[in-house]
Amino acid sequence: MRPDVRPRVAVLGIAALAGGVLALLEVQGDFLGASAALFALGGVLGVAMTYLVYRDWSSTRSVEFPDVERQREFPSPGSEFDRMLSQFDGSGRGHLPDRQSIHQRLVEVGARLLAYTEQYSQEEATAAIENGEWPGDPEVAAFLEDPDGEESDSLGNQLLSKLGRDEPTSAFQRNVRRTVDDFADRIELLDFGPDAGDSTILLGSASATDEDQTGRRWSVDTESRSEDETDSGAISTGTWRGMTSIALALVGFGFLLQEATVVLAGTVAVGFGVYAEASRPVRVTPVVERSIGADNPSPGDEVEVTVTVRNESDRLVPDLAVVDGVPEGLPVTEGSPRHGMVLRPGASASYTYTVTARRGVHTFGPAYTAARDLAGTTARTRSLSVSEGSDTSLRCTLSPEAFPTTVSLHQQTGGLLGRMPAGGGEGIEFHSTREYRPGDSMSRIDWKHLARSAEDELTTVRFREERAATVAIVIDTYPVAYLANGSGDANAVDQALEAATRLTGSLLDDGDQVGVAALGETPLWISPDVGMDHRKRLAELLSVDDAFPPTPPESGEYHPRWVREFHRRYPSETQTILLSPLCDERYLFLVRRLQGFGHPVTIVSPDPTVDGTVGERLARIDRRMRIEALRESGVRVVDMDPSESLATAVSEASERWSQ
Amino acid sequence: MVTVSDTVFGRAHQAGSVLGAAALGAAVLTVVLVGPVYVVSLLATAVGALGVTLGLVREDRRFAGIGVIALLGGVVAAGWVGTAPERLLPATALTLLCWEFGSSSFDRRTELRGGNVSGSELLHVGAATGVGVLGTGIAYGGSRVLEVGVSTIGVILLLVAAVALGMALRD
Numbered sequence: 001m002r003p004d005v006r007p008r009v010a011v012l013g014i015a016a017l018a019g020g021v022l023a024l025l026e027v028q029g030d031f032l033g034a035s036a037a038l039f040a041l042g043g044v045l046g047v048a049m050t051y052l053v054y055r056d057w058s059s060t061r062s063v064e065f066p067d068v069e070r071q072r073e074f075p076s077p078g079s080e081f082d083r084m085l086s087q088f089d090g091s092g093r094g095h096l097p098d099r100q101s102i103h104q105r106l107v108e109v110g111a112r113l114l115a116y117t118e119q120y121s122q123e124e125a126t127a128a129i130e131n132g133e134w135p136g137d138p139e140v141a142a143f144l145e146d147p148d149g150e151e152s153d154s155l156g157n158q159l160l161s162k163l164g165r166d167e168p169t170s171a172f173q174r175n176v177r178r179t180v181d182d183f184a185d186r187i188e189l190l191d192f193g194p195d196a197g198d199s200t201i202l203l204g205s206a207s208a209t210d211e212d213q214t215g216r217r218w219s220v221d222t223e224s225r226s227e228d229e230t231d232s233g234a235i236s237t238g239t240w241r242g243m244t245s246i247a248l249a250l251v252g253f254g255f256l257l258q259e260a261t262v263v264l265a266g267t268v269a270v271g272f273g274v275y276a277e278a279s280r281p282v283r284v285t286p287v288v289e290r291s292i293g294a295d296n297p298s299p300g301d302e303v304e305v306t307v308t309v310r311n312e313s314d315r316l317v318p319d320l321a322v323v324d325g326v327p328e329g330l331p332v333t334e335g336s337p338r339h340g341m342v343l344r345p346g347a348s349a350s351y352t353y354t355v356t357a358r359r360g361v362h363t364f365g366p367a368y369t370a371a372r373d374l375a376g377t378t379a380r381t382r383s384l385s386v387s388e389g390s391d392t393s394l395r396c397t398l399s400p401e402a403f404p405t406t407v408s409l410h411q412q413t414g415g416l417l418g419r420m421p422a423g424g425g426e427g428i429e430f431h432s433t434r435e436y437r438p439g440d441s442m443s444r445i446d447w448k449h450l451a452r453s454a455e456d457e458l459t460t461v462r463f464r465e466e467r468a469a470t471v472a473i474v475i476d477t478y479p480v481a482y483l484a485n486g487s488g489d490a491n492a493v494d495q496a497l498e499a500a501t502r503l504t505g506s507l508l509d510d511g512d513q514v515g516v517a518a519l520g521e522t523p524l525w526i527s528p529d530v531g532m533d534h535r536k537r538l539a540e541l542l543s544v545d546d547a548f549p550p551t552p553p554e555s556g557e558y559h560p561r562w563v564r565e566f567h568r569r570y571p572s573e574t575q576t577i578l579l580s581p582l583c584d585e586r587y588l589f590l591v592r593r594l595q596g597f598g599h600p601v602t603i604v605s606p607d608p609t610v611d612g613t614v615g616e617r618l619a620r621i622d623r624r625m626r627i628e629a630l631r632e633s634g635v636r637v638v639d640m641d642p643s644e645s646l647a648t649a650v651s652e653a654s655e656r657w658s659q
Numbered sequence: 660m661v662t663v664s665d666t667v668f669g670r671a672h673q674a675g676s677v678l679g680a681a682a683l684g685a686a687v688l689t690v691v692l693v694g695p696v697y698v699v700s701l702l703a704t705a706v707g708a709l710g711v712t713l714g715l716v717r718e719d720r721r722f723a724g725i726g727v728i729a730l731l732g733g734v735v736a737a738g739w740v741g742t743a744p745e746r747l748l749p750a751t752a753l754t755l756l757c758w759e760f761g762s763s764s765f766d767r768r769t770e771l772r773g774g775n776v777s778g779s780e781l782l783h784v785g786a787a788t789g790v791g792v793l794g795t796g797i798a799y800g801g802s803r804v805l806e807v808g809v810s811t812i813g814v815i816l817l818l819v820a821a822v823a824l825g826m827a828l829r830d
Binding site for chain 1: 671674724725728731734735738739741742743744747748751752755758759762763767770771772773774775776777778779780782783786787790791793794795797798801802812813815816817818819820821822823824
C-alpha cells in the first residue's frame with residue numbers, strides 16, 4: 001500500500017470500529033449519550049473526505065513521456081525586436097536600455113533609407129533625422145528626433161487599447177509602429193534600379209541586430225530524449241487512490257443521516273480498494289522493432305515508420321503504452337508515434353506513423369514504454385533500445401541530380417577570374433581568322449572569305465575560348481542564419497544548402513571547378529575540383545556534414561581570420577558565391593575582406609522575413625536596404641523568395657545584372 | 660495506420676475514448692437508478708452527468724470532477740430517503756466507476772495524445788466493471804443476510820473496520 005494512502009485507510013478502520021461498537025451497544029440502549037456525537041462526527045468526516053475525493057480527481061496520474069513530437073521552432077527575423085518592444089506596454093516595467101536600443105535601430109534604418117532615396121551620406125542622413133527634419137510625417141519625425149518627447153496618447157487611442165481593438169498599448173509602441181509603417185510605405189514606393197557597376201555607397205554602420213541574440217533562445221531539452229536505456233521499476237500511478245476517501249465519505253454521511261444503506265455503500269468503495277491493492281506490477285520486458293520505409297529519401301519526402309512491439313514472455317501485458325523516440329528534426333505529419341495496446345503472451349502489435357524527411361542524419365532515440373497492471377495501479381516505465389536489425393536512423397541527402405540552376409559568374413574582375421574570354425580557340429564568340437592549316441575542322445573554314453578571295457585563300461575562323469572558372473560556394477551557418485518565416489518552409493540554412501546543391505551541379509556541368517566552405521562554428525574547406533565523383537561528394541557533404549547541422553550550433557562567435565584562411569586555401573582566382581539570409585551585419589566585413597583579397601562575391605540570399613509584426617516588418621525593411629546597398633556597391637545579390645524557385649530568383653537577378 | 664496481430668482486443672481507437680464513453684455511460688445509469696426516487700437526487704445526478712459530459716467533451720478536468728462529486732451527492736441524497744439497496748448499491752458502484760474511468764480518460768489523452776489504443780482501455784473497463792459487480796453483489800448479499808434486531812449499521816462498520824485495518828496494518 002502506498003504510504004500516503006495508509007493513514008487514510010487506518011482512519012477509516014478506526015472510525016468504522018468505533019462506530020460499529022457504538023452501534024451494537026446502541027441497540028442495548030443509549031450508551032453514554034454518544035449517538036449524537038457519532039452522527040456529527042460522521043458528517044464532518046463525510047465533508048472532509050468529499051474534499052479529498054475532488055482533490056484526488058484533480059491530480060493527474062498519467063505517466064510523463066518525452067515530448068517527442070516537439071519540433072525546434074526557428075525564429076523569424078524581428079521576433080527579438082518584438083519581444084523588446086512588448087516590454088513597453090505602459091506599465092513602466094520596461095528595461096530602459098532596450099527602449100534606447102529600439103529607437104537607435106529605427107534611426108539607423110531611417111538614415112539608411114534617407115541616404116538611399118536622397119543620395120545623402122550616412123552622416124548627413126542621421127543628422128537630418130536627429131534634427132527632426134525627416135520624414136514628412138511630423139509625429140514620426142518628432143519621435144525619431146526625441147523618443148522621450150511629448151507623447152501624443154489621445155483619449156481615443158487609450159480607449160481603443162483598453163477595448164483591445166488596438167494592439168499597441170502605449171504611446172511608445174504606437175510611435176514605433178507608426179515609424180515602421182512609414183518606412184514600409186517608402187520602401188514600397190521605391191524603384192530600385194539595376195545593379196551598379198563599381199559605384200560605392202556606404203553600407204551602413206555595422207550594428208548588431210536583434211537576430212544576434214537568437215542563438216541563445218534555442219534551449220534544447222536533451223534530457224527528455226535520453227539515449228540510454230532506463231527502467232523506473234514499478235511506480236504507483238495513483239489510480240483508485242480516491243476509493244478510500246469515497247468509502248470514508250459514505251460511512252461518514254451514513255452516520256450523519258443514520259442510514260445503514262449509505263454506510264453499506266461504502267463497502268463497495270472498499271471493494272475497489274481491495275482490487276487495486278491486489279494488483280501486481282507487470283514484470284515483462286517487451287521487444288521493440290522499428291522499420292523505416294525509405295533508405296535515402298530526399299528532403300520533403302514522406303517516410304513511413306513502423307513500430308512493432310512483441311511480448312516474448314508467457315504473461316499478459318494488460319496495458320502497454322509505447323512512444324517511439326522520434327528525432328527532433330523530423331516532424332510527424334500523419335499518425336502518431338504513440339500507441340497503447342494489450343499484448344498476450346507471444347503476441348505482437350504494429351503501428352505506423354509518417355514523418356517528413358529533412359536534410360541530415362536523424363538518429364532515433366529509444367522507445368519509451370509504460371506497462372500497467374490490470375487495475376492500472378502500478379506502471380513500469382522504461383526507455384528501450386530497439387532490437388538488433390531495426391532501423392535507428394534516417395539519412396536524408398540532397399540529390400546530386402537535383403535540377404541544376406545556372407547563375408552567371410563574374411566576367412571581369414581580375415586577371416584570371418571567371419568564365420572570362422581568353423585567347424582564340426574553341427567557343428562561340430568570334431575572335432579572329434588565320435591562315436588555314438591542315439587538320440582544321442571544315443566547319444571553321446571561313447567560306448565567305450574564300451568566295452570573295454581572288455586567290456582562293458583558305459582561312460580558319462577562331463572563336464573566343466572560355467576558361468573554366470574556379471568557384472567556392474560559401475554557406476553561412478552561424479546561429480543567426482537559422483531563421484524561418486514561420487509558414488512551415490525550411491529554415492534559411494536548409495534553403496541555402498538546397499540552393500548550393502543546385503548551383504554546384506550547374507557549375508560542374510559547365511566544367512567549372514567548384515569547392516565548398518562553411519562559414520560558421522565548424523570549419524569545412526573543400527578544394528575546388530571537377531568530375532562526377534566530386535559532385536556526389538559535395539552533395540553528400542552539403543547534406544550530412546557536421547559543418548551544416550540541422551539545428552543551430554551553440555556558438556555564434558565570428559572567426560575574424562576566416563577570410564585570410566579562405567584566401568590561403570583557395571586559388572587566388574577563386575570567386576565566391578555566398579549563401580546567407582543577410583539578416584545581420586556580419587557579412588559586410590566578410591564581403592569587404594573577400595573583395596579586398598581579390599575574390600569577387602555573388603550572394604544568394606534565402607529570404608526568411610515576413611510582413612507580420614512591427615519587428616518582422618522592420619527586419620524586412622532592414623534586409624531590403626542592405627541588399628540594395630550591396631547591389632549599389634557592385635555585389636551581385638540573388639534575393640530568393642521561398643515561394644519561388646531558385647531559377648526564378650536567379651532569372652530576376654540576372655535581368656538586373658544585364659541592364 | 661495500425662495493424663495488430665493476435666492481441667486480446669484488436670480494434671484501435673483514439674486514446675481515452677473508450678474510457679470516456681464508459682464514464683458517460685456510468686453517469687447516465689446512475690441518474691437512471693437514483694433519479695426517480697427523490698427530486699434532489701434527480702437534480703444532483705443530472706447536474707453530475709452533465710458536468711461529466713461537458714468536462715470530457717471540453718477536456719476540462721475540473722468540470723468533470725465537480726460532476727462526479729454531484730453524482731456522489733445524488734447517491735447520498737437517495738440513501739437519505741431510504742432508497743433500497745437494489746438501487747443504491749449499483750448506483751454507488753457506477754459513480755465510483757465513473758470517477759475512475761473519467762479520470763483515466765483524461766490521463767490517457769495526456770499520455771498518448773493523438774495516438775491510438777487497441778484493447779487496453781476495453782480490458783480496463785471490463786475488469787473494473789467486473790469488480791464493481793462483484794463488490795455490489797457481496798454488499799447486497801450482506802444486507803440481505805443481516806437480521807433485524809442486530810444493529811445492521813454496526814455489523815457493516817465492523818466489517819469495514821476489519822478490511823480497512825487489515826489493509827493498513829499489512830506490510
